[in-house]
Amino acid sequence: MNYTPPQLRTVNVIRYVTPLREGGSLPAIAEADDEFLYVLKFRGAGQGVKALIAELIGGEIARLLGFKVPELVFANLDEAFGRSEADEEIQDLLKFSVGLNLALHYLSGAITFDPAVTVVDSKLASQIVWFDCLLTNVDRTARNTNMLIWHKELWMIDNGAALYFHHSWNNWKEMATRPFLQVKDHVLLPRANQLDIVDAEFKAILTPEKIRDIVALIPDEWVTYRDFEETPDEVRNIYAEFLITRLTASEIFVTAAKQALYAGI
Template sequence: MPQLIFSNFAPMNKIDIRTVNVVQYVQALREGGSLPAIVKADDDFLYVIKFRGAGQGKKALIAEFIGGELARAIGLNVPELVFMDLDDSFSKTEPDEEIQDLLKFSVGLNLGLHFLSGSITYDPLVSEVDPLTASKVVLLDSIISNIDRTTKNTNLLHWNKELWIIDNGASFYFHHDWKTWENHLTRTFPLIKDHVLLQKASQLEEASKEILQYIGEDRIKEIIYSIPEDWLLSESDIMTSNEMREAYILFLKTRLSKIDILIKEARDAR
């Protein structure tokens, strides 16, 4: 296992993420297996909430958070991400047993994305996206090993005539088995061949320059050390929360160091 060097990282180096309280469960979004929902928070805004009690648990929230904030760092459009506190009152009044269980197991801190009212799902046959934006999305998904941005499930929205990035929860799949996570340090991302934007990603070199400019070690640490401690705690994991944070940092630094290889892989797949 690679040696992990722990950082003395002060709280002031975290990114600024708001925490809000859920005050109303508005509507279930029965898409995929995680059953996200539209909820209202105490700031009077609507959010799409990703539940800690869903199938992939808190690790999906971690992947969503890291992927979203990295995307924002390189200038891609991402709905505001907030931490959402859910109390136990909602499960007691929910008539649907499946949703009732989900709410019961999701009491505590969850992740919310600002709801983009009127947005439409990206359609590769009719939606437009400029080559540089497409290239940045493709390269970022190679870096974070996002397996879920395909024509079957684009996880992209069009809102106000712009492309918006959502649903990064299938990224960093190595963290579902910490015993073998270091094996992923030497791998590339062959599944990029299935990426919905690959054919439009004709400016990969230009995209890589922006990525390397805006995602340095300090930015990576700011994001990783902003992950709520509670999300990293699990009785089934063999690593401490500090070890996990340093693993995410090392993984991202390693991926960035081989960005030229990822570019070649994506170009060959095109």
């Protein structure tokens, strides 16, 4: 199979449609100049560009591994965009988000995944649990599954809470080899009984070269914005090395996930 490094389109936001207030960072449905609707994630929100970086890396790794993920695009927000917004909170958010943001294609008509209604087969459950352990995604619980059913298929959304090592940053090497203890709360853990099989399959797909290609998508504009003292290349290298180290030591998080699974049976 021929491999093509990932690329993201860039769109210009032309209309703010409505806020999605169930999201802690106040994302919004917005229309872009390609006439599509997107769920827009703002760089000026509480977690700043780090949430966008986690969303970008998580979304593109998920796509590479074969999960169904809405298209990600860079979304440019013009300086004049928020001037007519009546809500002061939204106006401030738009003002602090001028420039390059991130957006996911809006899946119109999708419904929230409910584990009591939709049964996920054990292989797919194991794949998603493995993926979230790799990315240290704390936000795929029964209370907030961050998955949708669209056209009778399971779609993964919202990886902004992943890669939480970058909120402290300095001890990333140590955090790369830690088990993911929060897996005990993962909504799909009870059905994830094929983790060893998935570990071997996904490690064969997710090579260091492909990880670096995905991390290379992080715009310079994001890593010079705030919270980073390193150069853009140094920041991208830390993300890549964290993921490569974590992948190399995957037996640590796989073992922890299996222990959490059997403890709950």
